[in-house]
Every structure is written in structure tokens, then in C-alpha cells.
Amino acid sequence: MELLDPALSSLRQEPVTLGLSHARVLRLLDSDSTAVAFAKIVDHSAPPHLADDLEGEAARLKWLSALGIPVAKVLAAGTDITQSWLVTQALPGRPASDPWPTSERAAVVDLLAAAARKLHDQPTNDVLTFDGSIPFLLSEIRERVSAGIVDRAWAAAGKSDTTAASALAELECLAAAIGKGSQSLCHGDFCLPNVLIAPAGIVSFVDVGRASLADPHSDLADMIRSLRSPMNPQFGPAYAEQFLDSYGRDRIDPERLRLHDLLESFFWRAP
Known part of the structure; x- marks a missing residue:
């Protein structure tokens, strides 16, 4: 994944198994084991609509944020030849x-x-x-x-x-x-x-x-x-x-x- 903030690349990754998402979800933790961000990753071997869904979620997050709705900030979103990803800031609560x-x-x-x-x-x-x-x-x-x-x-x-x-x-x-x-x-x-x-x-x-x-x-x-x-x-x-x-x-x-x-x-x- 290409992250906007290089510091995120050094964070510890922990799989998230709760939920019904067909994407792989990772919790990114700092040295105090505090969640800093979450990453959703879709491998391109998966059905194509899953990568489209990820792109759509990134667009909606930016739309809702511009309207003042309390949603996570998009830290990174992209794709390469093997996978697509969306990284968002962890929210409190x-x-x-x-x-x-x-x-x-x-x-x-x-x-x-x-x-x-x-x-x-x-x-x-x-x-x-x-x-x-x-x-x-x-x-x-x-x-x-x-x-x-x-x-x-x-x-x-x-x-x-x-x-x-x-x-x-x-x-x-x-x-x-x-x-x-x-x-x-x-x-x-x-x-x-x-x-x-x-x-x-x-x-x-x-x-x-x-x-x-x-x-x-x-x-x-x-x-x-x-x-x-x-x-x-x-x-x-x-x-x-x-x-x-x-x-x-x-x-x-x-x-x-x-x-x-x-x-x-x-x-x-x-x-």
C-alpha cells in the first residue's frame, strides 16, 4: 500500500475478523497498541465489484466529510497490479x-x-x-x-x-x-x-x-x-x-x- 503518511508504514498491523466485509481489514497500531488507522484491502483475484466498492467508499467518505458528517478521514486510497486499498483514520469511541x-x-x-x-x-x-x-x-x-x-x-x-x-x-x-x-x-x-x-x-x-x-x-x-x-x-x-x-x-x-x-x-x- 502507498500511504500518504510514511509514518503509517511503520505501524503494527493486526487483522480485524469482526464484520461482514469481503475485504481484508487491518488495524494499524502504534507503539502503545493504540489504533491509529484501519486499512481495507481487496486482492484483484477477488470479484471485480469489491475493488469498485472500495473506490466508492473512499469517494463517499470525502463527500460526507465535506458535508460535516462525522466520518473517518481518508489517509490513503489506491490500486496496483495486485490489490486495491483504502486507509482511514481511526475514530474515537x-x-x-x-x-x-x-x-x-x-x-x-x-x-x-x-x-x-x-x-x-x-x-x-x-x-x-x-x-x-x-x-x-x-x-x-x-x-x-x-x-x-x-x-x-x-x-x-x-x-x-x-x-x-x-x-x-x-x-x-x-x-x-x-x-x-x-x-x-x-x-x-x-x-x-x-x-x-x-x-x-x-x-x-x-x-x-x-x-x-x-x-x-x-x-x-x-x-x-x-x-x-x-x-x-x-x-x-x-x-x-x-x-x-x-x-x-x-x-x-x-x-x-x-x-x-x-x-x-x-x-x-x-x-
Whole structure:
């Protein structure tokens, strides 16, 4: 990797195994074993879209940073004949997915809701830099269904009650009935591990490779699934309801949440 700061090259590298990224992730540590930066690396033997995803994440980080959104600074991004990479500055805080003490969990959920509201209310004042609208997602879904990617992903997840093609017909009917909806600045993968909480309630965002202008219900649906997930047993359904209460029920359409749950199922990772 070619790093903008040569001093980073001397840091100790530690693999990060937590998470669902198909990239290799390294934590770069200083002499005190403090994380200074993180590196994502994609070998060119991997599917080509992974390198494109890495390039897209770098562009989104710069876009969000220019808007004043609390994301990591890009320290290096590049490619050579064997691999592509993205190196970002380490941010302070703990992932919201950490095993918080019972006495702190309600406050964590309120911070998540406040962070979502602030992000969604952020004025962008620019053209549609990154499109995450429902029509755009549907066009991607049609391509994935046609290529067989969705059926493979559903088979790997044990979902066999319907085919992707028949589910797509239901999805398109629901999307047409509900409409495009409002567009806001959205994280794109707003789940517990992708939100960092530092002392004094300072919140920042990581893994923003799907950030875009989109229906804010997409972020809300992501967080509700994350809070209810067995992977985060310290939370659960009651905290998901608290999240919706704290965000503001008057801003939420349950049918749009259901739509985005269906949309997301077409983007599960395929083997």
C-alpha cells in the first residue's frame, strides 16, 4: 500500500475478523497498541465489484466529510497490479454493538435515534451525488435477480419459500403503491457495528460504502433489524421500539419500513 503518511508504514498491523466485509481489514497500531488507522484491502483475484466498492467508499467518505458528517478521514486510497486499498483514520469511541451495561443501553439507543435524525435532516445542497432512491435500487435488484445472485444468496441463507423472480413482482407492486418518498442523506448500512459512540455521547459513522441520498426509512429499517438481531442479544425488540419512539413516530411510515426490509433481502451476500 502507498500511504500518504510514511509514518503509517511503520505501524503494527493486526487483522480485524469482526464484520461482514469481503475485504481484508487491518488495524494499524502504534507503539502503545493504540489504533491509529484501519486499512481495507481487496486482492484483484477477488470479484471485480469489491475493488469498485472500495473506490466508492473512499469517494463517499470525502463527500460526507465535506458535508460535516462525522466520518473517518481518508489517509490513503489506491490500486496496483495486485490489490486495491483504502486507509482511514481511526475514530474515537466504541461500536454501538458492544455489550453495554444494562444501565447504559437506553441512553445508547437514544443516541442512535438522535444521530439518525441529525443525519437525515442534514441539508446537502448538491445534485444527486450518490443515488439510493427506490427506483435506483429496483434497477439494481432486477439485474441481481436476472443474474441469479439473489437466488444463490437466499439458498445459502436457507430461504426457499419463494423464487427471487416471484418475490420481485410483489416488491415492485408494493413500491409502486407506496411511491418514491422523500430523499435524505442516509448512511446506507445503519446498523449497530457501524456507529461509534465516544465519551460525552459523541457519535460517528463507519462503513459508509452505501451512503447516498435515499428514503430515510432505509436507515431506520436497518437499525431496527440490528437491534432485534440475535447477533446483538444485549438489545432486542423493546429497544427497537424505543428507537422508533425516540426518532419520532410522526416521521415514520410502517409500510415504508416493510418495503425497505423487502428491498434489503435482495442485497444479501451471495456465495
